[in-house]
Structures are given as structure tokens and as C-alpha cells.
Amino acid sequence: GQNIDQPTEMTATEGAIVQINCTYQTSGFNGLFWYQQHAGEAPTFLSYNVLDGLEEKGRFSSFLSRSKGYSYLLLKELQMKDSASYLCAVSREVQTGANNLFFGTGTRLTVIP
Amino acid sequence: DGGITQSPKYLFRKEGQNVTLSCEQNLNHDAMYWYRQDPGQGLRLIYYSQIVNDFQKGDIAEGYSVSREKKESFPLTVTSAQKNPTAFYLCASSIDLAGDQAYEQYFGPGTRLTVT
16 A cells, blocks of 8 residues: 655745655655646646656756655745645556556645735 | 547536546557546546556446547446545546556546536
8 A cells, every 4th residue: 555645735925935745655666756736627747756866847846765755846936826736646566567656635835925 | 739638527417327438648648547536635546547458447446437449548437336426537648557667647637527
């Protein structure tokens, strides 16, 4: 099985930096994804980490520590459009040999002026 | 434009009726998935398919059925046996789902099903 924890809600100010944490416990780990989901819409891919360290992509960065079962998503220079839910998803190999994604409950980020 | 389409966006049904949600992709992806999303819960996997004519149960397959007769299409039927069918249903696809590497999943816009 797997256990994935992330905060339910966060609020941050426009222009600021916010860090969304995700901790997980799982077997057969082969990567961690972050997705952004605006209310009522499809999740969209933000980042993928499989090795320890930081991956930077524009205003968004994602960090992974496999030994600690820990990841974070860092959003810089926050904009109002960044108000959304951020989903942490762990990929692990299941019995059938497939690599399936297991999602946390998501963190709803509200950006205020 | 490549992508995944789901229709309809909103669907209403009476209790006891089966309903089929469509999912089509033109990304030439081998793997396809169905998830369900409920308030306060993460996405949960219903069924997945690695190739045509093959599919596997996910974590919450009871009360659902799927088919994969074409690479592009992976319809989901919500049967009357599903106890709590009202939810937001998301279809996704990826290049593959096996091997050492995990692949990004691309999601459709979702279908919000309400059963009364």
C-alpha cells in the first residue's frame, strides 16, 4: 500500500514564494509527480522527480528525497492564476507490472492580492 | 491538436440505470486510465489498460466495467451496482505504463456524473 500526505489548504500573497510539502510511504517507488488542477478542470502536469534533488522549471521547482519519503513543490513570484489545487502523486509498480499513480488528497492554494 | 476528449461534461441519471462515459485520445498512447475524484479525496484508480483488448482493475473497480476495443477509445460503464456513482470522472492516457520509467499521464476534461 501507500500513504501520501499533503496539507489540505494554504494561502499565500501575490508575488511571494510558497512551498507545498508531500510525504509518502510506499513500496516499489519509481517516481513522484506534481499536477495542478483548477476547480472543475483536468489536472495538468507540472513536474516529475525520480532522483533525489531539485528540478527547476520556470517559476516552479520540485524537490525529492527518496530516503526521507519527502517532496516539495516550490512556486515563486506567485500570480493570482496560481490559485488551484496541487496534487502529489507517487508512481509505484503494482502486481501486474504496471507503474500506477497514487494521488494525495491535494493542496488547495489560494493566492491573495 | 492532440489530446483527450471526454463527453459529456455533465451527465444526469436516475438510480438503477447504467451509464457509459466516453473517452477518446489521439495521442497514440498505449496506456489509458479511469479515475474517480470525490471532494476531500485524492484521485482513485478505477481501471487501466496497457494495450488493446487488455485491461486491469484498479483500486475501486467494483460496480464499473470497461472495454478497450480500439487504441483510441476506453469507455467506462457505471453500473447500477456502483453504490455511490455521483462523482467527477477523469480519463487519462500515457505513452506506456510498464518498465523502469514512469510516464506522465495526460488527463481529459472530465465528466461530472450525478445520479439521483
